[in-house]
Amino acid sequence: MTTPTVSVPLAVLKSEARLLRREPASIFWIAVFPTLLLVVLGLIPAFRDPSPALGGRRTIDLYVPVSVLLALIISGLQAMPQVISAYRERGILRRMATTPIRPAALLTAQIALHGAVALGSAALVVAVGRIAFDVPLPGRPLGYLLALALAALAALALGSTIAALTRTTRICAAVSSVVFFPTMFTAGVWLPVQQMPALLQRVVEVAPFGAAAQALSRASAGDWPGWMHLGVLAAWAIVLLGAAARWFRWE
Amino acid sequence: MPNTAIIEVHDLRKSYRGRAVVDGVSFTVREGEIFGLLGPNGAGKTTTVECVEGLRRPDGGRVRVAGFDPHTDREAITRLLGAQLQESELQPKITVREALELHSLCHRRPADWRTLAERLGLDGHLDQRFAKLSGGQKQRLFIALALVGNPRVVVLDELTTGLDPRARQDTWRLIEDVRDSGVTVLLVTHLMAEAQRLCDRIAVLRDGRIAALDTPSGLVARSSANTEISLTPSRPLDPRELAALPAVAAVRQREGRLVINGTDETVDALVGLLARNGVTADRLRVTDVGLDDAFLDLTGDDAPAVPDRTTATEA
Structure with missing residues (x-):
């Protein structure tokens, strides 16, 4: 009774990957836009000057981790929940439940693919930052990767939770947008977390992407990301994944 | 099988x-x-x-x-x-x-x-x-x-x-x-x-x-009225006599024709009734009702x- 079961999730993953490639808007916002933002900011001369207030770093140096986080947030929060919500609303998951393709395989494939595209986008941001603006590669690659993986997980978990808690695709889109802005703020899209006043930093650090911003920034600068920040990220990821699994409705 | x-x-x-x-x-x-x-x-x-x-x-x-x-x-x-x-x-x-x-x-x-x-x-x-x-x-x-x-x-x-x-x-x-x-x-x-x-x-x-x-x-x-009889009688028949036909389920007028629902028994009795009254039936049709009527009969409120x-x- 087991012959094709291993290949089924793989076939579903391939099929869903092909479908994701047919969504140019998603691909643009996840994979291209964060790098584009970095390039636009990098073209502002003042952002390329070292600042004593930043310990000799440049604003553009701070914006590499911010753009990386932006890729994760757009993918996990804006793109992925919409797909899942539509799959449920259109009865696609329900129909899959009558076939040997488990509906869970479809969800897993979508979550994994959005994670993969976001991480690819993050790599592009880091590469373009290095090549175009001489932003040094992360000084602590391992700590950076760990923080990045946890942040990606937290973003996908947050998106999954929203998809789980909203009934329709429209409500899901509305809630995603509402959550999107504070998430971008805490990630430092408007003002990098390191430039925020100390008190605001304390508050933002408790949010998943505030903690992620701090962890990535530390790892970029060559320090090991603080366990406090990694811990906050991990805690958020666990709580959100649990919530998504607990409240997700298949139809 | x-x-x-x-x-x-x-x-x-x-x-x-x-x-x-x-x-x-x-x-x-x-x-x-x-x-x-x-x-x-x-x-x-x-x-x-x-x-x-x-x-x-x-x-x-x-x-x-x-x-x-x-x-x-x-x-x-x-x-x-x-x-x-x-x-x-x-x-x-x-x-x-x-x-x-x-x-x-x-x-x-x-x-x-x-x-x-x-x-x-x-x-x-x-x-x-x-x-x-x-x-x-x-x-x-x-x-x-x-x-x-x-x-x-x-x-x-x-x-x-x-x-x-x-x-x-x-x-x-x-x-x-x-x-x-x-x-x-x-x-x-x-x-x-x-x-x-x-x-x-x-x-x-x-x-x-x-x-x-x-x-x-x-x-x-199984439907209680699986036969439909329709005709144009040469002169009107007494509605009471029609309603008294055996196994009759319904009597009505449709497009100027008399339509009776019932069984084979109803058909036999109707032919006798027409003969007794010297009424001729123009375009007499006897048809089995389809599943449609049987379905309505089976799912109707009664x-x-x-x-x-x-x-x-x-x-």
Whole structure:
């Protein structure tokens, strides 16, 4: 009774990957836009000057981790929940439940693919930052990767939770947008977390992407990301994944 | 003809928000037959088949498909049962070919999806995306997807909805071929012509209960007024005498003609009545009512729901 079961999730993953490639808007916002933002900011001369207030770093140096986080947030929060919500609303998951393709395989494939595209986008941001603006590669690659993986997980978990808690695709889109802005703020899209006043930093650090911003920034600068920040990220990821699994409705 | 039961539904019950949608339904489908579930909207047809497919958990009763519990033995059920749901969709940008390939890949002994696509008139649309298909094409694709795993049982819910008459005929022929290859078909329909053409046996559902269970001709014969007589009498007949005819079910005027519903007995007595009164009948027509009328008769408000009798004949 087991012959094709291993290949089924793989076939579903391939099929869903092909479908994701047919969504140019998603691909643009996840994979291209964060790098584009970095390039636009990098073209502002003042952002390329070292600042004593930043310990000799440049604003553009701070914006590499911010753009990386932006890729994760757009993918996990804006793109992925919409797909899942539509799959449920259109009865696609329900129909899959009558076939040997488990509906869970479809969800897993979508979550994994959005994670993969976001991480690819993050790599592009880091590469373009290095090549175009001489932003040094992360000084602590391992700590950076760990923080990045946890942040990606937290973003996908947050998106999954929203998809789980909203009934329709429209409500899901509305809630995603509402959550999107504070998430971008805490990630430092408007003002990098390191430039925020100390008190605001304390508050933002408790949010998943505030903690992620701090962890990535530390790892970029060559320090090991603080366990406090990694811990906050991990805690958020666990709580959100649990919530998504607990409240997700298949139809 | 094999006579073993492949689908067993016993005393199935399902309520939504305190309202009983399926209220003690029992039937058995034999391997290799086309079994129809017929009934007005809201009679519980779809809920019943959803319990057979395992999409819903019954509140009470017992459902078995080839010995498996559809709700708990998901793996086994999805391998032996193909389903076409009343309302469902695919990913908007998946093509017909990709959907057929993916589904056939997930079965151990799939049918040749190209042949299926050809039989269903989809071969010219293989590279079309789901969202661009017409309603009829989507419907035919879902039928193909239900059959692509070479299932032992297919459940088809409103099979020919959205199909034009030609496609409907082709689909009926396909389903007959599927049955002839030994597959059991559970068919939900509200089309009498479809039930009469395809079904070996029909369960008529009404208010969540089985009102009748029989062959199509058996249902017609069972209806209390299975014969319709229409004529234009040379002069008016006494309405009281007409109403007193044996086994008469209804007397009315239609387009200037007298129409009487009843049985063969009514016909014999009417002929005698005409002769006694020296009345000639212009364009006298005696016809068997179709399943349509039998269905209305069985699901009408005055018809008693008789689940006990039907389950008794089942057992």
